[in-house]
């Protein structure tokens with residue numbers, strides 16, 4: 302069976318050797334040595350200064366909204382994973398959708414300003430498939446209207462834009478270390494923020510504990526545990542290999558589809574990308590469904606990331622988002638992982654070519 306991704310696993314020995322340190326200290330969570338080491342490792346590798354490891358990639362979104370004191374309307378993208386929208390609603394705010402750019406697939410920055418009202422408190426946009434939003438334009442709009450900026454950067458591990466980590470843009474960025482993501486801790490994630498917000502974010506992810514008996518504000522439990530951090534530390538040494546292998550697969554796809562009538566992701570200039578997904582956009586949903594059916598017969602299971610368009614969720618007002626809806630219906634992420642065989646890539650490519 303070939304899925305859209307395959308979790309990269311270190312050897313069990315490597316994992317256990319690291320985990321043993323948690324056993325030795327008899328310490329499973331609450332900022333053990335492994336979580337601290339993982340945070341330090343990631344800060345150095347990514348070139349970010351304020352990073353808090355968390356138990357998944359969704360809580361950092363919720364914590365950011367809560368800790369920044371956001372209220373009312375939050376401008377967001379309809380083309381993302383459901384967690385982007387659900388976190389806004391979960392925190393009692395109202396998502397206001399702005400349609401996406403048809404090629405970059407990120408929020409269309411030229412349409413943001415008309416969506417701003419006196420109730421708008423922030424912009425929460427996704428760097429879709431690791432492709433940066435127009436961060437400069439968004440920053441200028443936020444400044445002008447006094448809005449906070451949160452980036453759902455779940456896909457952005459290792460991506461740099463204009464020479465620095467994409468996580469360094471915006472007030473807060475969040476990342477996911479879920480097993481299906483580029484770098485993973487099984488379940489896990491991180492919040493990266495400007496220095497002035499780190500203390501508040503930290504308190505919010507640990508029940509508001511400011512020492513054992515003192516509470517500073519409302520908090521929740523977003524802590525990463527030692528077994529999660531151990532997985533991260535065991536996977537981490539492979540990151541260069543993971544990137545190289547994924548680039549090779551993506552290059553095979555690129556070459557195969559070069560002259561085909563198939564829309565590929567346009568990466569924004571000045572970006573060093575991480576090959577986290579390989580989306581293709583068909584002419585029609587029918588084409589996509591035919592391809593999926595033919596692939597499924599061969600036990601190949603691509604995924605419809607992202608479908609449906611989030612403005613059509615039943616718990617949000619369904620304002621029409623023509624571009625996002627049209628693309629959601631036609632986009633498919635192809636299998637992309639370390640160890641995907643040339644032979645299998647060829648099957649995937651041939652099936653797509655014979656159906657478009």
Ligand SMILES: *Cc1c(COP(=O)(O)O)cnc(C)c1O
Pocket residue numbers: 357358359360381382384385427453455456476477478479488489490
């Ligand atoms: C995976 C993902 C999330 C959620 O991360 P979890 O670690 O699964 O909670 C949020 N946003 C986007 C865009 C994602 O792809």
